[in-house]
Amino acid sequence: MxxxxxxxxxxxxxxxxxxxxxxxxxxxxxxxxxxxxxxxxxxxxxxxxxxxxxxxxxxxxxxxxxxxxxxxxxxxxxxxxxxxxxxxxxxxxxxxxxxxxxxxxxxxxxxxxxxxxxxxxxxxxxxxxxxxxxxxQGSGRGRHFRGQDFNAELQLNLSDVYTSHKQTLTVNGKNIRLTIPAGVENGQTIKIKGHGGPGVQGGPKGDLFITFNIVNNTKFKREKENLFAAIDIDLYTAILGGEITVETFSGKVKLNVKAETQPGTKVKLKGKGFPKYKKDDQFGDLIITYNIQMPTNLSPREKELFKELQKLRS
Amino acid sequence: MNLEDLIPTDEIYIRYKVEHNFVRSLYESGLIEIVTIEKTQYVHNEEISEFERLWRLHYDLEINLEGLEAIEHLLRQVKKLQKQNRRLKNRLGLYE
Structure with missing residues (x-):
């Protein structure tokens, strides 16, 4: 400097x-x-x-x-x-x-x-x-000092923190193996006790603070333990109802779409969200919003049928 | 409570070269917890970093006890707001 x-x-x-x-x-x-x-x-x-x-x-x-x-x-x-x-x-x-x-x-x-x-x-x-x-050296007053607290930032993908996993970090040249709990949030800081700098004049070791920078590499949006996703469904499934397959973090699930589903309708898939922090067996919900896709490039026959429908409704 | 996790206040007086009154005052202000077991007073080792922070503010910056109380209150609010800010930023990500 x-x-x-x-x-x-x-x-x-x-x-x-x-x-x-x-x-x-x-x-x-x-x-x-x-x-x-x-x-x-x-x-x-x-x-x-x-x-x-x-x-x-x-x-x-x-x-x-x-x-x-x-x-x-x-x-x-x-x-x-x-x-x-x-x-x-x-x-x-x-x-x-x-x-x-x-x-x-x-x-x-x-x-x-x-x-x-x-x-x-x-x-x-x-x-x-x-x-x-x-x-x-510590102060001239001969005090015992706790070691320095170290701060580190760890970047992880959202998919990485769906499950608890072990990771080795190198902090100030020292390898530290730690368990990253599932459900950790973006910007959250965890304390690893005693992994900071050594104490001065017999003082205790400092702590290591790790701040997580979670990059969302999925199509889901996350708010705490709840996940949100927008799903496209075709007009006919929305009107007549039907079955669709939805991808979740824990795999594909089949979902029944009710007849006459309106655009923007939200459906909650209980327990299909993100794990709660430090409660691996508890999960949030997955909230799905339906986007109804309008048909384009209609054939003359389709137009005819829509006109017929229009007449029936008016 | 495990006795191994507790540090006798007598040790704290010696180690940090502080007066009995200082630790007592922190306790009376609710800034640290003191546990008494069989007439011996202890501070839980989880609270030591908090104690050290107060000690630094008091001895390094000459902040009196009333000042420490006010600072503690404000720092709690700062941390709460920082947490809230982080949550809001994460929520904002939902609409971006």
């Missing part, structure tokens, strides 16, 4: 006092704290950046380095080294691109949050300055 202007982030100018920084941090942290913004990834990211800014600016030593080197932070140690060499040898000019960033070392104080932060959301600056493990 690119360089972040911590002052701008905390809405401060460079002359801000420690009290100003604390106040600005508190204000923005309250606004963006992940606990106060459930399911808001943007707020999580903002909170993380605010935390990071506070870690640096609230520490006078770190702030000094940040103020001095700004976006060239990664060369700070190397720069200092080069300056010393230059002073002793009285020679070479410093070349900015010629040194690798080694970081300043030091330990992190302040706050820690056990929410779901991806590794790459910390700025490079923070990473280099405090080392790769900075985010995992």
């Amino acid at each position: 690119a360089f972040i202007d911590y002052y701008r982030l905390l809405e401060l100018d460079k002359s801000a006092s420690q009290a100003d920084i604390k106040k600005a941090y508190r204000k923005l942290a309250r606004k963006n704290h992940p606990d106060l913004n459930p399911n808001d990834k943007e707020a999580q990211l903002r909170f993380q950046q605010i935390n990071e800014a506070n870690e640096v600016l609230s520490d006078p030593e770190k702030r000094k380095k940040y103020d001095q080197y700004g976006k060239d932070w990664q060369h700070a140690d190397a720069y200092e080294e080069a300056k010393k060499q230059q002073q002793t040898s009285g020679g070479r000019a410093y070349s900015q691109g010629g040194y690798g960033g080694t970081g300043f070392g030091g330990s992190q104080g302040g706050h820690s949050y056990s929410g779901n932060f991806d590794d790459d959301t910390f700025s490079d600056f923070f990473e280099e300055m405090f080392g790769g493990n900075a985010r995992a």
Whole structure:
């Protein structure tokens, strides 16, 4: 991630006092704290950046380095080294691109949050300055922290969630085999306890939250455990009645169409809908709406017969 | 209730470095449940993540107990609305 202007982030100018920084941090942290913004990834990211800014600016030593080197932070140690060499040898000019960033070392104080932060959301600056493990160190107050909660999204077809099935997920490089209960809904989130990040300083493991993105790959529409489908029937079956075959999730069923069925008539097939979540033996209903197909390209004889019918009705 | 699923409040005071009063106040406000078995008080481990959330809000953001109660109420509403929103979006799919 690119360089972040911590002052701008905390809405401060460079002359801000420690009290100003604390106040600005508190204000923005309250606004963006992940606990106060459930399911808001943007707020999580903002909170993380605010935390990071506070870690640096609230520490006078770190702030000094940040103020001095700004976006060239990664060369700070190397720069200092080069300056010393230059002073002793009285020679070479410093070349900015010629040194690798080694970081300043030091330990992190302040706050820690056990929410779901991806590794790459910390700025490079923070990473280099405090080392790769900075985010995992926990707070300087020596608290036990529950591990990070992980969030994952799983895309499944509607037909996949008609029955409970097992699936292996890879989360942060770890394979997790889980049972996906039948009837899970689009957008629904389930919690897999203890499959989040490891706890800090003996704290318990975090949880894994999986949000399902269900893609409807069927002709049915779904509302909770009920399914809806539109079925075309011909005019003559609608008028005279008859038998049709309807496809359901559990196979084909024969259905009697009543005589004089009107367009838009709905028929409920009990128990032929979707399974209820975590109640595999209970099913919703399939609601069928009849679309009556009008005959086209009538032959002269058919027209004649329709006219006869018309006369009979008038 | 299985004793293995319960965490003694004494352990919570030590582990989270919180005062007895804080846990007590959360209980009295109905924000967490405390179970008493043979004079020992426990919090169910299912409630620990909820407790930690309140603890973070209190200690990290300096939100007082009244604030925590208000936040809890509002968060419940947010979650309810998010759920409702999801349901409505799914229903909307019926007409698209």
